[in-house]
Amino acid sequence: MAAITVQGNEVRVQLTRGEKIAGLHSDLHFPLSAVKDVQVLADSFDGVRGLRAPGLALPGRTRIGTWRGRGGKTFAVARKGVPAIRLVLAGAGYRNVVVCVEDPAGTAAGLRAGAGLPPEPGFTEREVRFTSGGVDFAGTWTMPRGIPAAAALILPGSGPVDRNADHRRMPLGISRDLAHDLAARGVASLRYDKRGTGSSGGSFLAAGFGQSAEDAAAALHRMVAEAGEGLPVFVIGHSEGGYHAAVLASDPDNRLDGAVLLSTSAHSGFETARWQTARIVHALPAFPRIVLKLLRTDLVKQQAKSVAKLRSTTEDVVRMQGRRINARWQREFLDFDPAPSLARIQVPVLAVTGTKDLQVDPADLAVIAATVPGPVTTHEVADVSHLLRRDPGVPSLKDYKRQIREGVDAEVLGIVGAWILEHAGIRSGGGGDSRRR
Template identity: 50%
Template sequence: MTIERELSFTSAGHRLVGTLTLPAGAGPRPGALLLPGSGPLNRDGDHRRLPLGIQRDLAAALADAGVATLRYDRRGVGDSSGRFPRTGFHENVDDAQAALAALGADPAVDAGKLFLVGHSEGALTATAMAARGVALAGMVLLAGTGRPGAEVLRWQAARLLPDLPAPVRLLLRLTRTDLVAKVARNHEKILATTGDVAWVGGQRLNARWMREFLRYDPRPDLARVTAPILALTGDKDLQTDPVDLPVIAASAGGPVQTRVLPDVTHVLRRQPGAPSLRAYRREVTNPVDASVTGAVVSWIASLG
């Protein structure tokens, strides 16, 4: 019977709280730290407007395979202290490193068999942390990118344009607005800021995180990672380009396996037909697709 218990740890004076999921049977067991995508997400990977449940589903699948997991509330979210809107990308990496240390220190976990499993921004968090030289048995990058954040966001703007509501597309045409160019101009405004929070394009942004994300290029950090890597991206992903998979493979300092998952979206669910962000709310009523959990579980089992 799977056991779940609260586990708290400290990072930069903040108390972060998560759930340690332990498989049935005697330990110590291999352990995996589950890292979520962008935004104020709780330990399960849920946003108050969109309950993704990605880390919850991964924890359940890995527990069934005999792997312990830790997932935690980000700073200023759920039971964790801090202020999320003022937390930078590299501070998220610091928090993840503290979480990995807490996972490895638990007597039910084998500290010599630790894995990182990151989704979207979490894949970048895993990469940046692994490059610091932490001891890892392997790293899983789900919908991870292989180029600077500014390039990723410009690609997203171009990729998402056909999915915008028809009135918005019409307005862009009537005003002769180049969406990609507008996004690039907003990036310049963000990079010119110096505070933690700024107003850009009528929106209040975590400017510190945005500046660090826009400038972060994962390729030099990937070159420092010698642990095995599994990189998976769905062919219906509108936020991560599957062509980044060979970039990740070419950049990494160790062995890499990559796979494009048919009909899988950025939220790791199956979506037949044309990809659309508007389908996310319906998709997340289903669990993470078995092609994702199956690939992650079998790969970690082969190394653990």
């Protein structure tokens, strides 16, 4: 395995013979003054983005060599599920160096001290596993230093996304940003790879919406076991994850102290999809709208035809418009109505949606507040999109490419973290009961 050492005022990354051959690179050398940050990654793959050029990649197993992206070049010796050191550099040829080493925590501490950097953020991460329906799942347990104030299960949105809420074509990082911000506030968390993604087993395409709900329930039981007795526990769901969070919170047998619904619809999947289509049509630039009008194309009617065709299918996976889709999940999603679950929730609820959301109607916040019988706090955050990023301009799906290069909005993170700490205090006797609507 590679090693990172400091020799005088120089950092040296010593590669094994096999790593040099695979990465087409010799040992790396750069000034200690070039090190601007040192991080420990629970999964080395989290630090490798962009296009490989040159190097070796074994899908789902190994990434060795140079990766080029908009943020600059990354040199990697990464193995899926294995912790690594990430060096953030300036003026050293590479922007990032991600390397699996024997003692990542100890190595990071020595490098930070040598570079004159403050101690690493106060949390640690480790991989945990659980099963659901005979499928093996992998996730990350993020633990703040010291005694945590609470613990949270983080459920991502729709699509084949991993524990960080990253899609292979769109690294959202929503779950990761939430976990790390909560850890900085003293809250532990669990996030996991969905079926057929990351290090979890099973098939994403063949899984149904109901199976995703069962997986979320299994993850909650695993999270509660990690948290132990006496620690307040919460569930946080974004988009589709908000549906599953509402179901979990509605079950009185689940040990929960509150639920956070981020960009979560209060209507059925069918109604939500229809609203999305109409909203996106209005958000199109002038020229595409003119073209659609000239072609006499009504996207809402086209969607209705696609839904009817989808409902006529019975298979888990079907081919539509030249590609294979998760038909079972889509049929079950269209039929799912969150209203009955919302109406049974007795624990406190926080609901947050941005004013620039193109996929969930911000007006649904009022519906959630009126439907949930327990205490509800709602926030409609100005200029925030469905991706929980700041969007100061005219909302459009095209802007998502820009947004994913930024982190989750700090105001959203602050609202979630403060609310969880407040309601963790309720359980332990501190804080007050927030019942704003």
